[in-house]
Amino acid sequence: MYTARWLQRRQEKPQRPGRILQRAMSIQIILPEDTLEAKPNGEPMVRHSGDEIRGHLEVTTRGNFEFEVSLSFEGLVRTWFGFQNDGDPCRLPPTAEFQFLQETQKLYSDPSSGSIKDQLRIHRLPFQFVVPHELISARSDVHPDFLKLCPSTKQGPAFCSLPSRKVFRQPLILYAIRIKHIRTDKVVENFMRSTYHREIAIMPHIPPAPPLAMEAFIREYKPSTMRSVRQHRWTRLLGTLRLSAAEPSPVNILSSGFGPSTVVTLSLAFAPNGPCGSEIWPCEWSCVVSNYLRIRTFYSTQRMERMPTLSEAKRDSFLRVHEMKTALEVREHSELSWNNDDACQWSTKVNVPIRVMKNLLPTFLNQLSARQYAVVIRLAIKGLSHGLLELVLPLQVIYYPTLSETFETPHREGTARDELLSSDVDFSPPSYDS
Numbered sequence: 001m002y003t004a005r006w007l008q009r010r011q012e013k014p015q016r017p018g019r020i021l022q023r024a025m026s027i028q029i030i031l032p033e034d035t036l037e038a039k040p041n042g043e044p045m046v047r048h049s050g051d052e053i054r055g056h057l058e059v060t061t062r063g064n065f066e067f068e069v070s071l072s073f074e075g076l077v078r079t080w081f082g083f084q085n086d087g088d089p090c091r092l093p094p095t096a097e098f099q100f101l102q103e104t105q106k107l108y109s110d111p112s113s114g115s116i117k118d119q120l121r122i123h124r125l126p127f128q129f130v131v132p133h134e135l136i137s138a139r140s141d142v143h144p145d146f147l148k149l150c151p152s153t154k155q156g157p158a159f160c161s162l163p164s165r166k167v168f169r170q171p172l173i174l175y176a177i178r179i180k181h182i183r184t185d186k187v188v189e190n191f192m193r194s195t196y197h198r199e200i201a202i203m204p205h206i207p208p209a210p211p212l213a214m215e216a217f218i219r220e221y222k223p224s225t226m227r228s229v230r231q232h233r234w235t236r237l238l239g240t241l242r243l244s245a246a247e248p249s250p251v252n253i254l255s256s257g258f259g260p261s262t263v264v265t266l267s268l269a270f271a272p273n274g275p276c277g278s279e280i281w282p283c284e285w286s287c288v289v290s291n292y293l294r295i296r297t298f299y300s301t302q303r304m305e306r307m308p309t310l311s312e313a314k315r316d317s318f319l320r321v322h323e324m325k326t327a328l329e330v331r332e333h334s335e336l337s338w339n340n341d342d343a344c345q346w347s348t349k350v351n352v353p354i355r356v357m358k359n360l361l362p363t364f365l366n367q368l369s370a371r372q373y374a375v376v377i378r379l380a381i382k383g384l385s386h387g388l389l390e391l392v393l394p395l396q397v398i399y400y401p402t403l404s405e406t407f408e409t410p411h412r413e414g415t416a417r418d419e420l421l422s423s424d425v426d427f428s429p430p431s432y433d434s
Helices: 002-012 310-315 403-408 417-421
Strands: 024-030 052-062 067-080 095-108 115-117 120-130 159-161 166-168 172-184 197-202 224-230 237-244 261-272 286-300 319-325 329-334 346-355 369-381 389-395
Touching: 024 172, 052 067, 052 172, 067 120, 067 166, 095 120, 095 166, 224 389, 237 389, 261 286, 261 369, 261 389, 286 346, 310 319, 329 346, 346 369
Parallel strands: none
Antiparallel strands: 024 052, 052 120, 067 095, 067 172, 115 120, 159 166, 172 197, 224 237, 237 261, 261 346, 286 319, 286 329, 286 369, 369 389
């Protein structure tokens, strides 16, 4: 309505006799959150898979003409590398942009609708989009992992490209309602104070995927390791200790309690070097287990065809990776329950809880970027000498509600992020221990 008042003041100014007012047009994209009270923390409304994005275009026109507006709901990813111009300011850094989602609607003027005041007509053209659960590709060779919706995010430093004024990050995943085209049956001289673009925050519901085939990523993950065990570094060999584990169940950041968590079950197997009657009693051992979360964000300026890896990033000039590690957690386990079979092989299991922060991004993959998580676990036997026992296991971070919430909770167009993160979730994914 501000634009309508501005156009009204313009035409209320004294006009020369015989002068015809120029045709003018203004468009504003109005969303439901525009009518809500501003949140004190400034966080935007977050929408999820299956949510409806309802709103309307407020079109203010001066003069008699018809128009057509093409409106689209878009999802895109943009990436860029650091400046590599060798001191030449005319050489811009490499950038890339890929649009993975586009839904388009056409809205038409209706002379019978709208309000008229002082030669200004105000049109309200409603629109509606639905956040999809997954993407659709016209290509048959696209890997299914690339058809999953990605969360909105702005990672790394920003670079603004001129004159397009597009912003690139490492990466930037953006959803928006955008006016693509405006057509009129007569020439319109002025397009005043219009909004052609509105960002939409999306956190898709990401269900758990099947466990990763770690044998295909031998340089990325280590599900088992074996080391020799001695009383002291230079003493005789006591035996060999094997440590192994399977990929843990996914961490659901839409969870209640103290925070999202999962459990890694460690399998320990000790084979003595001496006869069965040797005085080696693993039941008396105490072990110290430490773990941390490894976070890798990949971004590329060339379209990827498969899941990126660190080894690829080292040899691919178009691919970069940023790695972070969480704080180390250390726990001591004593009085373990060891089993001894007929072959004098000792075995036991140790459950290691893995807790993460709620503000983590879910695992995602698109043609220009990816977010991957891994749990790094180290085990040491107190009082004994052995090499490094370390496992690296993939970890999925998902954002997924319970089935009961999906079918029983009344539909809401959008909810504040804090409300969703405090929802009670008890989702049971398929077995990850087989």
